[in-house]
Amino acid sequence: MDMVHAGDIKADDVVIEIGPGKGVLTEKLLFFAGKVIAIEKDRELIPLLQEKFEKEIKSSKLEILEKDVRDFDPSIMSFYNLPYKVIANIPYYITGEIMRKFLEADCQPEQMVLMVQKEVAGRIIARDKKESILSISIKAYGTPKVIRKVSAGSFFPKPNVDSAVLSIENISKDFFIKNKISEKKFFEMLKKGFSSKRKKLSSNLGFKKELWGKSGLSENIRAEELFLEDWVGLVKSI
Numbered sequence: 001m002d003m004v005h006a007g008d009i010k011a012d013d014v015v016i017e018i019g020p021g022k023g024v025l026t027e028k029l030l031f032f033a034g035k036v037i038a039i040e041k042d043r044e045l046i047p048l049l050q051e052k053f054e055k056e057i058k059s060s061k062l063e064i065l066e067k068d069v070r071d072f073d074p075s076i077m078s079f080y081n082l083p084y085k086v087i088a089n090i091p092y093y094i095t096g097e098i099m100r101k102f103l104e105a106d107c108q109p110e111q112m113v114l115m116v117q118k119e120v121a122g123r124i125i126a127r128d129k130k131e132s133i134l135s136i137s138i139k140a141y142g143t144p145k146v147i148r149k150v151s152a153g154s155f156f157p158k159p160n161v162d163s164a165v166l167s168i169e170n171i172s173k174d175f176f177i178k179n180k181i182s183e184k185k186f187f188e189m190l191k192k193g194f195s196s197k198r199k200k201l202s203s204n205l206g207f208k209k210e211l212w213g214k215s216g217l218s219e220n221i222r223a224e225e226l227f228l229e230d231w232v233g234l235v236k237s238i
Helices: 002-004 023-032 043-052 054-058 073-082 093-101 118-124 132-137 175-181 184-195 201-205 209-213 226-238
Strands: 016-017 035-040 062-066 084-089 111-117 143-150 163-169
Touching: 002 023, 002 073, 002 084, 002 111, 002 143, 002 163, 016 023, 016 062, 016 073, 023 035, 023 084, 035 043, 043 054, 043 062, 093 111, 093 132, 111 118, 118 132, 118 143, 118 163, 132 143, 132 163, 132 226, 175 226, 184 201
Parallel strands: 016 035, 016 084, 035 062, 084 111
Antiparallel strands: 111 163, 143 163
C-alpha cells in the first residue's frame, strides 16, 4: 500500500501500471483510481487478468494492453485530456529506460512512483552528496524522494538486492523553459561531463581555459560535484 499512498491517488486519476503480473497492485489501484491502464507483456498472464477483473474491464475502469512498455508511446495519454500517474513494480534492468521514456515525453506523467533497487534510489537522491548523470537527469524534470526501503525478504522469491519505493513528483519541463535552455544541449553536455568520472569536468568537456573561466567554476571540479543549477550556468556559458 506504500506505493498507492505515495501516489496520492484520487477518484478521477488515470494511472498507468507497468507489469501488473497477477494483479495484486492492480486491485489496490482500482480501489482508488478512476481508471487504470495496465501494460503487461507476458501473454500468459493476460487471460488471468481478464478473468480476475472482468467487471472493471467491462466498465472501462481497467484497460489491459498486451505490450512491452519499451514499445509504449506516452503521447497516446494526451487523448484522455487528463493528467496521469505511473505507479509500478518495474523490472530493475530497465529502470533507467522507463524513467527516460516517461520523463522525456511530450505528454509527461505528473508523478511516478516506482519500486527500484535501493542503491539506485540512493544514487538518484545523491545520498552520498555526489551527483550522477542519473540523478541530475531526473532532477531536471521533477523532485525525487525515497518513500521507504523494502528489504529483499519482503518478496517471494527473494531477490538478491534490497529495494526502495521512489517517488518523482512535480514532473514538468519547466526547468528548461524557465532557464531558456535546450533539452538536447543540456543532455549532450551532461553526457560529456560524466564521460570519465576520474577526469576533471573541464577535461571531459574539452573547454579551453579562457572559455572555462566564464563558467565561474573551479578548474579542478568534477561532474559529480555540480548541482543542477550549476549545469544551467555551464550550458549558458557556451
